[in-house]
Amino acid sequence: MTETIDLYLPGGGNSGYRVSRYDLDLEYKVATNRLSGTATITAVTSTALRTLTLDLSEALRVSKVAVNDARPAKFRTKGGKLHITLAQSLPAGTAITIVVRYGGHPRPIRSHWGDVGFEELTDGALVAGQPNGAPTWFPCDDKPSAKAGVGVRIRTESPYYVVANGELVSRRAHAGMTTWTYEQPEPTSTYLVTLQIGRYDRHAVSDNGVSIDAVLPERLRGNFASDFARQPQMMELFCELFGPYPLANGYTVVVTDDDLEIPLEAQGISIFGANHCTGRGRAERLIAHELAHQWFGNSVxxxxxxxxxxxxxxxxxxxxxxxxxxxxxxxxxxxxxxxxxxxxxxxxxxxxxxxxxxxxxxxxxxxxxxxxxxxxxxxxxxxxxxxxxxxxxxxxxxxxxxxxxxxxxxxxxxxxxxxxxxxxxxxxxxxxxxxxx
CATH class of the missing domain: 1.10.390.10 (Neutral Protease Domain 2)
Incomplete structure (x- = not known):
C-alpha cells in the first residue's frame, strides 16, 4: 500500500497502518480547561511494524499506552508525535487496537493560517480542526486521506450542551455531570471531527427529507430564525443539484456565544459565531457555503x-x-x-x-x-x-x-x-x- 505524503503539512499523518475507527472516552472541565480520558484506535498494519507514531499535541501528556492489550516496550512524545515501540514486530495485515490514556490543558496550535484546533470560548470550547488541528485534542493519523468512523463519549458539567459528530445516542446526567455519547459511522477525516461545548439549546429547524437542527444560545434564537430562514430551501436545492445528502443523521448548525472570524465546517456540522447571527441577514452566502461543504470537502x-x-x-x-x-x-x-x-x-x-x-x-x-x-x-x-x-x-x-x-x-x-x-x-x-x- 502506498502511503499518502502531504508536502503542505509534511509533519502530519503517519505511515504503516490504516485506522478504521476512533473511540474517544473523555472528560472535560470547562472552568479549568482540563481534558482527560482514553482514545481507542482500531487499525490494520499496512507493512511490518516494530514502531509506530500518532499525531498528538505536546500540550497533552500521555500516561499509558497499550497495543493489543499488551504494554509496548516504550513510548514517548516529541515534536507533536506519540512514538510507540512495540514489544514485538507485527506483520503486514495485522489488526491492532491502540489504547492511549492522556490528559492536559488543550490549546490550539499556531499555524500559517492562525490558531487551529481545540480552543476555549468565553464559557465553553470549540474545535476548529482544519487543516491540522485534530491532534490538539486526540491522538490520530492526521491527514485528510485517512478517514475513519468515530465514536465520542464525553462527560462535562451539566449546564453545558455538547455537540460532536453523528447521532446523539445517549445523554445521561449524574451528580452534576452529563455524559454525552455520539456515533459517526461514515468515514471521516480527522480534521472534520469536532467538539462544541457551550450553554446551548437544541431545536429542530426542518425535516424535509434531511433533518436540520440548530444548537445555540437561547438569546440568539430570534436572530437565527431570521438569518437562517432559507436554509431548508438551500438543502432542497443542493440535494437536487449535487445528489443526495451524504450523511444518514442530518445536519446540525451550531452558533457560538462568541464571535468567530469565519464559520467552520465539520462532518455533518457547521459552526457560526454570534456575529454571523445578527438578525440582519448578512450571512446567507456563508450559510450556503458551509452547507455545500457537506458534499464538497466532507464527503468528497x-x-x-x-x-x-x-x-x-x-x-x-x-x-x-x-x-x-x-x-x-x-x-x-x-x-x-x-x-x-x-x-x-x-x-x-x-x-x-x-x-x-x-x-x-x-x-x-x-x-x-x-x-x-x-x-x-x-x-x-x-x-x-x-x-x-x-x-x-x-x-x-x-x-x-x-x-x-x-x-x-x-x-x-x-x-x-x-x-x-x-x-x-x-x-x-x-x-x-x-x-x-
Missing amino acids: TVERWQHIWLHEGFACYAEWLWSEHSGGRSADEWARHYHHRLAEAPQDLVLADPGVTDLFDDRVYKRGALTLHTLRRRIGDGNFFALLRDWTQRYRHGTVVTDDFTALASRYTDASLRPLFEAWLYAQALPALEPSS
Missing part, C-alpha cells in the same frame, strides 16, 4: 491539501448557484464580478497547487468557482450538473485529487477540455471569460 475530500480548490471552489460556486436560484445575481453575473476582481489581483497563483501560504487565499475560492462556471458554460447545464452528481456519488466518503475531476469531466463532452483545465488550473495568468450566451 482531497487526498492532499494542494487540491483544496476541490473543496473551496465548489463551495464558493454553490453560493452563486443559491443566489441564482433565490432571486439574487445569476452565477454568470457573479462570475463577471469576481473575474474583474481577480484580474486586478496578483497573477502568481496556480489553482491546482497554490502553495502552503495561499492555501486559504480568497483567489483559490473565486478562481475555483470561475473554473466551474467556465466548465458549465462549455459543456452545458445538463452535463454539468450530471457531472456534479456523478462526482459526489462516485467518490462518496472517499478522497480525490484534481486529476480525478478532470478525467471524470472529460466523459461529459466530446470536445477536449485540456485547454480549459490547463488555463484555469495550471497556469498563473487569469484566463479571459467566455462571452455570455
Whole structure:
C-alpha cells in the first residue's frame, strides 16, 4: 500500500497502518480547561511494524499506552508525535487496537493560517480542526486521506450542551455531570471531527427529507430564525443539484456565544459565531457555503491539501448557484464580478497547487468557482450538473485529487477540455471569460 505524503503539512499523518475507527472516552472541565480520558484506535498494519507514531499535541501528556492489550516496550512524545515501540514486530495485515490514556490543558496550535484546533470560548470550547488541528485534542493519523468512523463519549458539567459528530445516542446526567455519547459511522477525516461545548439549546429547524437542527444560545434564537430562514430551501436545492445528502443523521448548525472570524465546517456540522447571527441577514452566502461543504470537502475530500480548490471552489460556486436560484445575481453575473476582481489581483497563483501560504487565499475560492462556471458554460447545464452528481456519488466518503475531476469531466463532452483545465488550473495568468450566451 502506498502511503499518502502531504508536502503542505509534511509533519502530519503517519505511515504503516490504516485506522478504521476512533473511540474517544473523555472528560472535560470547562472552568479549568482540563481534558482527560482514553482514545481507542482500531487499525490494520499496512507493512511490518516494530514502531509506530500518532499525531498528538505536546500540550497533552500521555500516561499509558497499550497495543493489543499488551504494554509496548516504550513510548514517548516529541515534536507533536506519540512514538510507540512495540514489544514485538507485527506483520503486514495485522489488526491492532491502540489504547492511549492522556490528559492536559488543550490549546490550539499556531499555524500559517492562525490558531487551529481545540480552543476555549468565553464559557465553553470549540474545535476548529482544519487543516491540522485534530491532534490538539486526540491522538490520530492526521491527514485528510485517512478517514475513519468515530465514536465520542464525553462527560462535562451539566449546564453545558455538547455537540460532536453523528447521532446523539445517549445523554445521561449524574451528580452534576452529563455524559454525552455520539456515533459517526461514515468515514471521516480527522480534521472534520469536532467538539462544541457551550450553554446551548437544541431545536429542530426542518425535516424535509434531511433533518436540520440548530444548537445555540437561547438569546440568539430570534436572530437565527431570521438569518437562517432559507436554509431548508438551500438543502432542497443542493440535494437536487449535487445528489443526495451524504450523511444518514442530518445536519446540525451550531452558533457560538462568541464571535468567530469565519464559520467552520465539520462532518455533518457547521459552526457560526454570534456575529454571523445578527438578525440582519448578512450571512446567507456563508450559510450556503458551509452547507455545500457537506458534499464538497466532507464527503468528497482531497487526498492532499494542494487540491483544496476541490473543496473551496465548489463551495464558493454553490453560493452563486443559491443566489441564482433565490432571486439574487445569476452565477454568470457573479462570475463577471469576481473575474474583474481577480484580474486586478496578483497573477502568481496556480489553482491546482497554490502553495502552503495561499492555501486559504480568497483567489483559490473565486478562481475555483470561475473554473466551474467556465466548465458549465462549455459543456452545458445538463452535463454539468450530471457531472456534479456523478462526482459526489462516485467518490462518496472517499478522497480525490484534481486529476480525478478532470478525467471524470472529460466523459461529459466530446470536445477536449485540456485547454480549459490547463488555463484555469495550471497556469498563473487569469484566463479571459467566455462571452455570455
